[in-house]
Amino acid sequence: MQVEEIKKICVLGCGNMGSQIALNAAIHGFEVVNMDVKEEMVAKAAAFAEQYLPGRVKKGRLTEDQARAAASRISHTTDLEKAARGADFVIEAVLERLELKRQVFRELDRICPPHSVLATNSSFIVSSKIAGVTKRPEKVCNMHFFNPALVMELVEVVQGPHTSDETVTLTMELARKMGKTPVLLQKEVYGFLVNRILAALMDEAVWLADMKVATPEDIDTAVTKALGHPMGPFRLMDLTGIDLHYDIAMEQYRETGDPKHKPSPLIVEKVVKGEHGRKTGKGWYEYKE
Ligand code: 3HC
Numbered sequence: 400m401q402v403e404e405i406k407k408i409c410v411l412g413c414g415n416m417g418s419q420i421a422l423n424a425a426i427h428g429f430e431v432v433n434m435d436v437k438e439e440m441v442a443k444a445a446a447f448a449e450q451y452l453p454g455r456v457k458k459g460r461l462t463e464d465q466a467r468a469a470a471s472r473i474s475h476t477t478d479l480e481k482a483a484r485g486a487d488f489v490i491e492a493v494l495e496r497l498e499l500k501r502q503v504f505r506e507l508d509r510i511c512p513p514h515s516v517l518a519t520n521s522s523f524i525v526s527s528k529i530a531g532v533t534k535r536p537e538k539v540c541n542m543h544f545f546n547p548a549l550v551m552e553l554v555e556v557v558q559g560p561h562t563s564d565e566t567v568t569l570t571m572e573l574a575r576k577m578g579k580t581p582v583l584l585q586k587e588v589y590g591f592l593v594n595r596i597l598a599a600l601m602d603e604a605v606w607l608a609d610m611k612v613a614t615p616e617d618i619d620t621a622v623t624k625a626l627g628h629p630m631g632p633f634r635l636m637d638l639t640g641i642d643l644h645y646d647i648a649m650e651q652y653r654e655t656g657d658p659k660h661k662p663s664p665l666i667v668e669k670v671v672k673g674e675h676g677r678k679t680g681k682g683w684y685e686y687k688e
Pocket of ligand 1: 643
């Protein structure tokens with residue numbers, strides 16, 4: 400399949416990542432169905448699209464026609480059959496639970512046409528752990544976006560041992576058509592490129608806070624003012640989710656058995672208290688909305 404033949408994209412998961420990936424695809428000319436099992440997530444994603452597009456017009460980033468066309472190309476549903484039927488390309492962005500992803504891919508394999516590529520946006524689960532439940536492992540890969548997905552340019556495309564070169568080329572082309580810059584990982588590695596680098600930074604930042612060397616605020620100031628990062632590691636954790644940071648660390652700990660990968664007590668405390676970052680109104684910082 401050529402990238403020009405991709406007309407319909409199905410994005411599974413109406414969370415922060417799924418809803419922004421879907422909207423980004425609609426803005427770039429694709430017909431998109433964004434699906435979630437939870438009604439309230441579907442409603443939230445639809446409401447986000449409804450307020451985001453006029454906001455882009457007001458800011459002069461889109462014309463009224465472009466915003467109207469994007470709005471007409473995106474729909475939201477709780478019906479997986481409807482979302483996946485006839486989809487040329489699927490981007491799965493459901494919760495980071497391996498069994499859930501395997502179940503979703505089994506269903507996708509049954510519903511989607513034989514030519515469809517099934518990609519996962521997982522932050523750390525490699526597609527070789529999922530591809531085996533489908534009859535098309537050569538069409539399964541990782542396509543990893545970054546938060547906020549409407550803004551961040553990078554997409555990591557990861558080729559598993561089962562992924563064909565054709566699937567990789569198509570996924571890279573699709574990322575470009577979605578206005579992104581793809582990089583290719585020629586083999587699977589835990590955490591891919593960015594999350595490996597980011598984890599090293601965040602672990603160090605949490606260790607410094609844990610040792611009471613400096614407050615999270617001052618560590619963030621140090622990183623933004625000295626290293627030129629757009630936001631410090633604590634504010635970034637609030638954006639991506641402290642619960643996700645915990646999941647990634649736990650998964651890495653399970654893989655390596657190395658105690659240095661175990662999430663710090665500070666992180667565990669935040670997760671237990673339900674202070675997961677922006678999405679819960681509180682993480683390292685407080686958020687009014
Ligand atoms: N959703 C959508 N768009 C957003 C946004 C959001 N949550 N936050 C900001 N934006 C947009 C704004 O609308 C604005 O767009 P415009 O310039 O076209 O009008 C642009 O981003 C800049 O926004 P602001 O001026 O309000 O704020 P900043 O200049 O501080 O930028 C930021 C905000 C883009 C989030 C910037 O701070 C940043 O780049 N932070 C680092 C983000 C990062 O590192 N992401 C990677 C995380 S790791 C990850 O995702 C991996 C995963 O596996 C966990």
